Amino acid sequence: MRLDLLGVVFRKEVADNLRDRRAVAMALLFPxxxxxxxxxxxxxxxxxxRSAEERPLTLPVAGAxxxxxxxxxxxxxxxxxxxxxxxxxxxxxxxxxxxVLVVPPEFGARLREGRPAPVRLVIDESRQSARAAVERAxxxxxxxxxxxxxxxxxxxxxxxxxxxxxxxxxxxxxxxESRAGLLLSMLPYFLVVAVFVGGMYVAIDTTAGERERQTxxxxxxxxxxxxxxALAKVAATALFATLALAETIVGFGLVPAALxxxxxxxxxxxxxxxxxxxxxxxxxxxxxxxxxQVLVAVRARGFKxxxxxxxxxxxxxALPSAVLALVPFKLRTWMMLIPSFGEQQLxxxxxxxxxxxxxxxxxxxxxxxxxxLLLVAGAARLFRSERSMFGK
Amino acid sequence: xxxxxxxxxxxxxVRALAGVTFDVAxxxxxxxxxxxxxxxxxxxxxxxxxxxPDRGSAAVDGVDLAGRRLEAQRRLGVLPHxxxxxxxxxxxxxxxxFGRLHGGSGPALEARIEELAALLDMGEFLDRRTDGFSQxxxxxxxxxxxxxxxxxxxxxxxxxxxxxxxxxxxxxALLRRLRDDGRCILFSTHVMQEVSALCDRVVVIxxxxxxxxxxxxxxxxxxxxxxxxxxFVAAIGSEEGxx
Numbered sequence: 001m002r003l004d005l006l007g008v009v010f011r012k013e014v015a016d017n018l019r020d021r022r023a024v025a026m027a028l029l030f031p032x033x034x035x036x037x038x039x040x041x042x043x044x045x046x047x048x049x050r051s052a053e054e055r056p057l058t059l060p061v062a063g064a065x066x067x068x069x070x071x072x073x074x075x076x077x078x079x080x081x082x083x084x085x086x087x088x089x090x091x092x093x094x095x096x097x098x099x100v101l102v103v104p105p106e107f108g109a110r111l112r113e114g115r116p117a118p119v120r121l122v123i124d125e126s127r128q129s130a131r132a133a134v135e136r137a138x139x140x141x142x143x144x145x146x147x148x149x150x151x152x153x154x155x156x157x158x159x160x161x162x163x164x165x166x167x168x169x170x171x172x173x174x175x176x177e178s179r180a181g182l183l184l185s186m187l188p189y190f191l192v193v194a195v196f197v198g199g200m201y202v203a204i205d206t207t208a209g210e211r212e213r214q215t216x217x218x219x220x221x222x223x224x225x226x227x228x229x230a231l232a233k234v235a236a237t238a239l240f241a242t243l244a245l246a247e248t249i250v251g252f253g254l255v256p257a258a259l260x261x262x263x264x265x266x267x268x269x270x271x272x273x274x275x276x277x278x279x280x281x282x283x284x285x286x287x288x289x290x291x292x293q294v295l296v297a298v299r300a301r302g303f304k305x306x307x308x309x310x311x312x313x314x315x316x317x318a319l320p321s322a323v324l325a326l327v328p329f330k331l332r333t334w335m336m337l338i339p340s341f342g343e344q345q346l347x348x349x350x351x352x353x354x355x356x357x358x359x360x361x362x363x364x365x366x367x368x369x370x371x372x373l374l375l376v377a378g379a380a381r382l383f384r385s386e387r388s389m390f391g392k
Numbered sequence: 393x394x395x396x397x398x399x400x401x402x403x404x405x406v407r408a409l410a411g412v413t414f415d416v417a418x419x420x421x422x423x424x425x426x427x428x429x430x431x432x433x434x435x436x437x438x439x440x441x442x443x444x445p446d447r448g449s450a451a452v453d454g455v456d457l458a459g460r461r462l463e464a465q466r467r468l469g470v471l472p473h474x475x476x477x478x479x480x481x482x483x484x485x486x487x488x489x490f491g492r493l494h495g496g497s498g499p500a501l502e503a504r505i506e507e508l509a510a511l512l513d514m515g516e517f518l519d520r521r522t523d524g525f526s527q528x529x530x531x532x533x534x535x536x537x538x539x540x541x542x543x544x545x546x547x548x549x550x551x552x553x554x555x556x557x558x559x560x561x562x563x564x565a566l567l568r569r570l571r572d573d574g575r576c577i578l579f580s581t582h583v584m585q586e587v588s589a590l591c592d593r594v595v596v597i598x599x600x601x602x603x604x605x606x607x608x609x610x611x612x613x614x615x616x617x618x619x620x621x622x623x624f625v626a627a628i629g630s631e632e633g634x635x
Contacts, residue, residue: 005492005493008489008492008493009493012481012485012489015481015485016478016480016481019480020480213476213477213478213479214474214475214476215476215477215478217437217442217472217473217474218470218472218474218475218476218490218534218537219493220442221440221441221442221465221468221470221472222465222490222493222494223461223462223463223465223466223493223494223495224462224493225462386442386443386444389442390437390442390443
């Protein structure tokens with residue numbers, strides 16, 4: 001190992017790749033995607049929540065004259081009852097109306113007979129934006145139904161409470177943090193992506209790219225230990241990945257500053273101390289990713305092949321989380337030994353403002369560091385191997 | 393001084409070298425002549441330390457490649473078979489990078505770069521990125537890389553391939569100059585004119601073995617042929633692969 005020569009190769013790879021627009025764009029622009037997406041999601045969710053609460057419910061009713069009591073009740077509950085379009089179903093299907101309440105001709109007769117009186121609520125269940133309006137309409141209708149039913153029971157001398165077998169009360173335990181955490185569950189994956197994407201072009205350029213340009217053999221015939229060459233390439237890759245990671249983390253840190261999250265009911269922890277802890281937590285994983293990328297790319301035939309392999313590689317860290325998102329699970333200590341999964345779970349808890357035991361973090365970082373060192377040794381070994389360097 | 397001893401090398405079922413032995417003396421230009429696929433490049437790649445022989449040894453100034461690879465490589469200046477450049481670096485940055493890899497630094501290295509730029513007539517494109525360089529300009533950068541540490545031994549794999557007449561003449565003049573400094577020059581070629589125009593000594597290899605060795609005159613005499621080309625064909629025993 002020659003550190004001075006490692007430095008020579010490292011500085012050249014960094015200077016060379018800083019002149020590569022693709023490499024710089026990957027390292028500096030791509031990491032902004034996560035924070036921007038999060039900020040957009042937050043502001044959209046917040047606007048929807050606010051508008052659903054503040055705006056009166058506009059409720060088109062067809063045949064309102066057949067149910068004057070119901071309409072009066074709806075108006076009292078805050079609905080703005082308007083005339084329905086001539087073809088309710090077409091209007092909802094076309095998106096002109098969120099919902100239409102249809103009162104059929106037999107409504108009055110059924111109601112007088114004391115039998116369930118039919119009403120039709122025409123909606124499109126798949127339309128997210130109409131969901132709040134539909135929920136409110138449903139709640140109003142069932143409130144009227146209960147009220148009317150209770151009046152009938154009392155008229156027959158029965159306590160209306162007898163019709164209620166359950167006294168259902170929902171206790172919502174989600175804190176503002178955990179509600180925000182639902183949105184933030186994508187944050188850890190963005191960090192992993194930053195760690196992989198930041199150095200991707202550098203890893204390819206300094207290995208498969210070097211082979212494709214026919215500069216690999218001229219480099220390796222120089223009196224430089226092969227492990228110094230391998231390490232310099234991993235280090236250059238890791239430097240670009242570090243830039244990307246730092247940028248992503250700072251970007252996420254700016255989201256709460258840019259949006260009045262507290263006022264919108266979200267309270268999440270993205271303070272400098274937590275962000276710094278996250279950065280440190282991801283460093284061993286970053287080294288692991290860089291070494292793995294160099295290891296894979298150096299075996300590729302050319303730039304394109306390496307690009308395909310590394311793009312696929314980026315999906316792998318998403319798998320454990322994706323699988324476990326479908327199956328409920330409890331975080332166990334041994335899970336910290338799964339690289340990238342441990343980091344993602346810990347960051348998720350940090351963001352939610354939960355306590356993370358230093359021991360768990362140490363275990364996650366330590367195991368990732370160990371895998372990283374093994375991969376670095378593997379990369380150095382590949383650079384020494386005649387077959388993987390010059391095999392045809 | 394370069395010594396190759398009984399080099400054997402196979403790539404899977406293909407036997408590239410089957411016992412190649414020859415010496416290259418200082419102050420001489422030695423041509424390694426052979427048809428395509430004879431094993432020239434394989435022998436040179438073993439010599440400059442990117443391939444390991446299955447058997448045999450290679451040494452530069454008495455330093456064995458197998459035992460002390462880095463030290464032997466430091467004594468060699470190489471123009472390899474594939475000599476690509478980094479398109480985003482300038483010619484000067486190439487010379488500086490490879491000079492540093494040979495342990496050079498500071499004003500001494502910068503002065504050496506200026507010296508090479510003058511020697512190879514690179515002034516006009518020295519500070520341009522190599523993207524879009526002509527074949528001749530690329531070869532000058534590659535030659536500059538090979539000579540940046542002022543090596544006593546210079547190995548070139550087909551240095552004039554792809555060059556026009558002026559470029560070829562410039563390379564020949566450079567090789568003569570290096571020889572007159574007392575350096576050890578070994579280059580491979582399959583072009584006959586190159587051998588008669590340049591070489592003090594010729595090593596002919598075919599099918600992974602040395603089949604003839606000596607001055608161009610020796611070669612003509614021993615095969616009883618008038619022209620060097622006929623001597624070459626007689627030496628390798630066929631016209632196959634003649635370029």
